Every structure is written in C-alpha cells, then in structure tokens.
Amino acid sequence: MKITFIRPNLYDGRSSDAMHPLCFAILKRITPSDVETEFYDERLEEIPLERKTDLVAMTVETYTARRAYQIATAYRRRGIPVVMGGYHPTFLPEEALQFADAVVVGDAEGIWPQVVEDARNGTLQRLYRQDDFPQLAGSDPDRSIFRGKRYAPLTLVQYGRGCKYNCNFCSIRAFYGNSLRQRPVSEVVAEIRRLKSRMVFLVDDNLFVDIPKAIELFEALIPLNICWSCQISIDIAQDRSLVKLMQKSGCISALIGFESLNRDNLVQMRKSWNLKYHDYQTSIRVFQEAGIMIYGTFVFGYDQDTADSFDAAVEFAIENKFYLANFNPLTPTPGADLYRELEEQRRLVFDRWWLDPEFRYGTATFHPKGMTADELTAGCLRARLKFNTYRSLFQRAFAPATNMRTPYRLGMFLLSNLISKREILRKQGHRLGSAAPLEPVEVLA
Numbered sequence: 001m002k003i004t005f006i007r008p009n010l011y012d013g014r015s016s017d018a019m020h021p022l023c024f025a026i027l028k029r030i031t032p033s034d035v036e037t038e039f040y041d042e043r044l045e046e047i048p049l050e051r052k053t054d055l056v057a058m059t060v061e062t063y064t065a066r067r068a069y070q071i072a073t074a075y076r077r078r079g080i081p082v083v084m085g086g087y088h089p090t091f092l093p094e095e096a097l098q099f100a101d102a103v104v105v106g107d108a109e110g111i112w113p114q115v116v117e118d119a120r121n122g123t124l125q126r127l128y129r130q131d132d133f134p135q136l137a138g139s140d141p142d143r144s145i146f147r148g149k150r151y152a153p154l155t156l157v158q159y160g161r162g163c164k165y166n167c168n169f170c171s172i173r174a175f176y177g178n179s180l181r182q183r184p185v186s187e188v189v190a191e192i193r194r195l196k197s198r199m200v201f202l203v204d205d206n207l208f209v210d211i212p213k214a215i216e217l218f219e220a221l222i223p224l225n226i227c228w229s230c231q232i233s234i235d236i237a238q239d240r241s242l243v244k245l246m247q248k249s250g251c252i253s254a255l256i257g258f259e260s261l262n263r264d265n266l267v268q269m270r271k272s273w274n275l276k277y278h279d280y281q282t283s284i285r286v287f288q289e290a291g292i293m294i295y296g297t298f299v300f301g302y303d304q305d306t307a308d309s310f311d312a313a314v315e316f317a318i319e320n321k322f323y324l325a326n327f328n329p330l331t332p333t334p335g336a337d338l339y340r341e342l343e344e345q346r347r348l349v350f351d352r353w354w355l356d357p358e359f360r361y362g363t364a365t366f367h368p369k370g371m372t373a374d375e376l377t378a379g380c381l382r383a384r385l386k387f388n389t390y391r392s393l394f395q396r397a398f399a400p401a402t403n404m405r406t407p408y409r410l411g412m413f414l415l416s417n418l419i420s421k422r423e424i425l426r427k428q429g430h431r432l433g434s435a436a437p438l439e440p441v442e443v444l445a
C-alpha cells in the first residue's frame with residue numbers, strides 16, 4: 001500500500017518561506033512500516049496528480065481549504081480516496097466531507113494507524129474522531145519524509161500543545177480545549193541533539209503556558225549551545241530572570257502578539273492581560289535588553305480601530321526596532337468565538353470567505369465598526385508596505401543589542417526581512433486555490 005501525503009498551498013503556486021510541516025513527520029512516524037509513503041508540499045513543488053497511489057492524506061488549514069478541496073477532487077476523479085485532517089476539517093468536518101472520503105478530527109496520534117488499516121482493508125469510515133488529548137511522550141517525528149526538499153534553514157520542534165489564554169480570534173482553544181500538554185524535556189533535547197540543527201523554531205503557540213516546565217526546558221537547552229526562536233505572550237516580561245534564562249539558553253527572537261495599541265480593543269479580544277504588568281514600552285525593553293529580537297503582530301478591525309490606527313502601529317513597530325512585524329486584518333476563522341459573534345451580528349462579507357472565489361488574501365472578511373471593509377484592507381496593506389520599506393529596514397537594523405548584535409543576527413535580520421517583503425507582495429490580493437470551480441465528486445464506493 002502506498003500513501004501520498006500532501007501539504008496544499010494557499011494557491012496553486014510556490015512560496016519562498018516554507019517551513020517543514022511537522023504534522024507529516026508525526027504521521028510518517030505512526031504509519032505502519034510496511035506502508036510505502038511519499039510526500040509533496042505544494043509550496044515547493046507541483047503535485048504530480050498522475051502518480052499512482054492508494055490513499056491521499058492532506059493537512060488542511062482554513063486558508064488552504066479551497067486549494068485542498070480542489071486537489072482532493074482531482075484525485076477522487078481518478079478513484080483515489082482522500083483523507084483530510086488538521087484545523088479546518090476538525091472545525092468543519094461536514095464541509096470537508098463533501099470533498100474527502102474521510103476526515104480525522106483532532107490529533108492524529110492514537111487514531112491514524114486505524115485509518116491506515118481501514119483504508120488497506122477497503123473499509124474507510126467517513127469520520128474518525130479523536131476525542132482524547134493523547135500524551136505527547138514518545139512522540140518522535142520522522143523527518144526523513146522531508147529529505148531533498150528546500151525548506152527554510154531552521155528546524156521546527158514542538159514542546160507542547162495548547163494555550164492557557166482564550167483570545168476571541170484564535171483557533172487554539174477551540175482545537176485543544178483546556179488541555180495543556182508538554183513532551184518530556186529529555187525527549188525534546190534528544191531530538192534537537194539528533195537533528196544537529198543550530199537554529200530551532202519552537203512552534204508552541206505560547207511557550208509559557210506552564211512556567212516551571214518552560215524553565216525546565218530552558219535549563220536543559222543551555223548546554224546545546226543553539227539559537228532558538230519562539231512564540232510567547234508578553235506578560236512574561238514581568239519576570240526578568242525568566243527572560244534572562246531564555247537568553248542564556250539561546251533564545252534570539254520571539255513572536256509576540258501585541259495585536260492593538262488600544263486598551264479597549266484588547267479587552268474586546270480578551271487580551272487585556274497584555275497590559276496587566278507593564279505598558280508595552282517597558283515589556284519591549286525587558287526583551288530587547290536581553291538581546292531578544294521581537295517579531296510583533298498586530299490585528300486591525302476591532303471596534304476602537306479607525307482608518308488612523310494603522311500608521312500609529314507601524315510607527316510603533318519601527319520606533320521599537322522590531323525584527324519583523326505583521327499587520328493583519330482581523331480574520332474570523334471557524335471554531336473561534338469571533339466567527340460566531342460576527343455571524344450572529346450579520347457582519348460577515350462572505351458566507352464562507354475561505355471558499356469564496358471573490359475573496360483575496362489580505363482583504364477584509366467582515367464589516368468593522370470604525371471604518372469600511374475597504375479601509376481595513378487598504379490600511380493593512382499600507383502598514384505592511386510601510387514597515388517593509390528600505391528606509392524602515394535601515395532604521396530597524398540599527399539596534400546594537402538585538403538586530404545588529406552579531407554578524408549572524410544582522411544576516412538573519414536582512415534575509416528574513418527581504419523574504420517577508422517578497423512574500424507579502426506575492427500573497428497580497430491572491431485568490432485562494434486555483435481559478436477552477438469547487439466541484440465535489442461522488443463519495444467512492
């Protein structure tokens with residue numbers, strides 16, 4: 001039996017910032033060893049639809065749903081069954097089942113071998129529901145599946161899953177519920193040692209959901225002498241010794257969701273804890289004095305935002321010499337409370353933006369209160385372009401404690417900014433999927 005794993009892109013083209021999709025290294029590890037596997041990442045290569053295979057398994061996010069459904073239809077027309085898993089099918093299994101033969105809801109661990117067995121026996125079920133939150137001990141992603149593919153030169157490693165916060169726009173709580181799970185530190189350290197990578201991206205949504213466990217990890221990372229990046233919540237700046245420990249263990253950059261400069265917006269999105277201990281300026285100093293470069297993210301479209309909010313956020317990001325920054329229109333995704341709220345208030349522009357052929361990446365999907373949807377789209381694009389001008393690049397580069405700390409850092413700063421600029425221009429205004437209409441085909445016998 002042969003399984004073809006597929007990571008669809010947002011559209012039917014290539015990207016230059018692709019990172020290893022960890023879910024396939026996990027799926028590969030838990031696939032029975034007598035099953036042949038192959039893997040295609042549409043961000044890097046065209047999917048060879050004509051190649052013979054027995055089962056296609058795709059990961060689907062909301063932004064890639066339209067493209068995933070198109071690819072699935074192409075395979076199913078050839079009589080090849082398709083299984084989908086990941087965030088989007090977990091939130092909308094009924095929708096995914098219009099295009100797939102089977103859907104896996106939730107984590108793959110503990111359920112995937114059964115799916116493979118059923119496919120092998122021709123008894124594939126429609127829905128496989130992982131109602132549990134499997135323990136992560138023993139998880140050992142098999143990255144051999146990525147061999148020969150040109151991904152960004154950093155290694156993605158997951159320590160834990162879930163978040164203790166519940167921001168109203170975020171999919172994480174809806175996916176993981178209240179469960180917070182970490183892998184044993186010894187296994188994470190062994191994995192990093194084995195990979196011999198000097199640059200690691202810890203992909204946890206919030207590395208600080210359990211502070212004692214974060215400390216345990218950082219202490220174990222010190223002897224590895226690696227550089228690592230992460231995603232964290234800003235409230236951790238209250239504990240300078242912890243930030244120092246991050247630095248000592250090799251942290252060089254952190255993605256932080258600032259989201260808004262307006263306190264009422266933060267309250268509305270259930271993120272007022274962003275300002276619980278310090279104002280932004282003080283928190284930023286704590287990280288930057290420890291040499292940690294900041295990748296700041298902002299969303300626009302909450303009730304206090306107006307057409308003037310964009311420039312203030314860009315100025316803030318440039319003045320604070322952020323390593324990178326993103327300025328996104330608030331985008332309701334299924335599963336998040338925000339989606340239900342906007343749907344109830346009848347403020348959505350599209351019925352399902354992720355399937356709509358008129359939707360374009362980077363554009364508004366709902367009607368904000370303080371500006372028009374078009375102003376929201378234009379403001380975010382303006383902010384992205386302004387942050388990514390060469391003038392801004394030079395202004396931000398001159399930060400001896402962070403972006404210019406070493407020649408390696410400066411190189412990383414320049415390269416990341418140039419790739420980010422190119423990807424923004426490439427993705428902005430792009431339709432999701434290809435121009436082909438969405439055509440579900442009959443379920444296979």
Ligand code: B12
Pocket residue numbers: 009010018019020021022023026057058059060061062063064083084085086087088104106107108109112156158170171172203204205328333334
């Ligand atoms: C790292 C990351 C990125 C990286 C890229 C990662 C990569 N490999 O290319 C960067 C920073 C570039 C990125 C970009 C974006 N990201 Co992102 N990203 C993540 C993050 C933090 C970790 C991904 C990861 O490695 N997870 C670890 C693996 C093991 O988990 P997993 O993929 O969920 O897989 C498990 C299950 O879902 C399931 N499963 C998944 N697929 C399949 C398939 C089958 C067949 C089966 C059986 C099971 C299964 O089993 C797996 C093992 O248990 C996730 C959040 C998260 N915790 O996952 C967000 C997340 C996936 N990203 C998200 C978004 C929105 C984006 C962007 C669209 C943002 C934007 N506006 O541009 C972009 C574009 C993404 C794209 N599609 O091209 C959202 C998706 C929400 C949604 N509803 O779809 C998430 C959930 C973040 C969030 N807080 O909401 N991202």
Ligand code: SF4
Pocket residue numbers: 163164165166167170171172173205206233257
């Ligand atoms: S802190 Fe980050 S990961 Fe956690 S709920 Fe908020 S946005 Fe999501």
